[in-house]
Amino acid sequence: MKAGIIGCGSIAKLRHAPEYKANKQISEIVFYDRNPERSERLASMFNGSVARSINDLIEDPTIKVISDCSSNENHHIFSTKALLSGKHVLCEKPISLTVKDAQEILEAEKKSGKVLMVDHNQRFTRAHQKAREIIRGGELGKVLTFRTTFGHKGPEHWGVNKSNSTWFFKKERSGFGVAGDLGIHKLDLIHYLLEDEITKISAFQGALNKVDEQGKPIEVCDNVVASMQTKNGCLGSASFSWSYYGEEDNSTVLYCEAGILKIYHHPEYQLEVIKSTGEKINYQLETIQTNDNQTNTGVIDAFIRCVTTGEKPIASGRDALGSLKVVLGMLQAAETGRVITVNPS
Template identity: 65%
Template sequence: MGLKVGIIGCGSITKFRHGPEYQANPYVSELVFFDRNPERAKALAEQFGGSVVQSAEEILQDASVDLVSDCSSNESHEIFSTEALLAGKHVLCEKPIALTLEGAGKIVEAQKKSQKKLMIDHNQRFTPAHQKAKEIILSESLGKVLTFKTTFGHSGPEFWGVNKSNNTWFFKKDRSGLGVAGDLGTHKIDILHYLLDDEIQEVSAFQGALDKVDEHGESIEVCDNLVCSLKTKKGRIGTASFSWTYYGEEDNSTFIYCEKGVLKIYHDPEFQLEVITQTGEEVKYKLETVMTNANQTNTGVIDAFVDCVRLDQPPQVTGEDALLSLKVVLALLESANTKKVITV
């Protein structure tokens, strides 16, 4: 008997990632969709062969639902993910885990209490280029990591959203909360923690709403750009930039500078990983089709989550991992607002 999955929230992330990836997974037998807009849920149920319910409670109270994907907007994660765990469901929650440390804490506590699996969708850990880069860093063939720089930017959520409109929840303070820092920044903080096997401890940042406007033509309530300096527990220092205004070309690159060379991840469109040593030797890896907003490929997250439940394995991104990333994102915004260096 296959697993029954309930999906809460039927925006782009469900349409392009969760829906097709659950549908393609051989261990999933049934999908149930809920969205505040019933038409959206109906459209995805038709597209991916599932059923529709009128409330999230119907999913949470259905004893036959094994897994829940929480694809609601940021401010609702602490409600739906907490309730789903306490209702005995395994939960895959979209990032960021929550908008506040208190909200994230509720979810983590619910996981401990229920002993169900909780995984957060920090999907960059699953890409072949990042996995290979981690392997090389761990091997210390390039020596120890000294510095790094990372960026994640595209033309903005209104180009990715379901209705392609600047009337998007991503631009609303009460729903998005953290702007581009929560949307794209949280991915990059998590991947730095993962690649470096380290934690960011001190931050300083600048942010702004430089270009985006809402449906009324007003400047948006959250940042569309954030640029920062980061220092880790192990003493590495580096920079990061997150942007919703990289018009023309997406950039999802990370450079890791080591004692004997550099790793360039997602810098070259043809080679997802390049290793250039101090002596000038170059090794280039062609590992995957790079996923962008315009070109969606299987993230591997859904398959990993299903396997974690099915085989009773620890999740690859825990609630605690996501809580650490959220702490850094909140520190970045505090630094930008107070113009001070903040200790995470």
């Protein structure tokens, strides 16, 4: 089948396109970007073709699946239109900038009967899936507390526009700054690992270091720290940053009744189990995807498998809506100085 990609920035170039290219079910990739040079560049790199307009791509009957890699403010427009045009859609996160817009996409999914998956790719890593398996198995008891972080040196080093004019720094386009770029990954991950929901959250945020092309502080946050409680009473903390300049940090630690799970905390072992008895079990499972070390996420393979077999997505639109609600609650908490109650369901 043919795949279409909307938006030809770094996430398309480094993740979606190479993974479609490697999938045996995909015969060709059709690229669209409002900057024709970008779509032509990727079409050349991946032996694909170019759609001259968004409508040409979405209405092409030979294209069966579409990745929406557009900037955040466009997801509800393009993903909704693609679903209603009979395409299966893999939408980048966050699913949208508002609950209303996310619900529009979910309504289009329901009406079309097509697959909607959202690229919350941390659910797919082997370390996170193994950690969930261990928690489910009960050998460490229930999770009592957690801490998680995700940070790197910023999207102006990662994105296709390697300058301070990047859309990630613009409120009308990115919406949430680092909270929507990195934070939503980890908030979604907590939901996945614990099979629980964050229901209360407090936070602080700020534009501490990044400046725009005029040298002024950016319009969105470059750092957020938060405290939270889940529906089942688990307590946790989180920090998200675009100013981790020494190295990336993508780690999570879960403190359980009978031990500790450390994920992406050790340079050699992606998962460490430290039992209350003193026993230690270390797992070498894979290397985490970083900006400097791109590996196959498994997301495209999982998406195509859902399309061809009817398997339910690991990261559904409803999952993504729940995570979006927590991000919105986190930023509201930071803006108001209050503890915000969230209902992700």
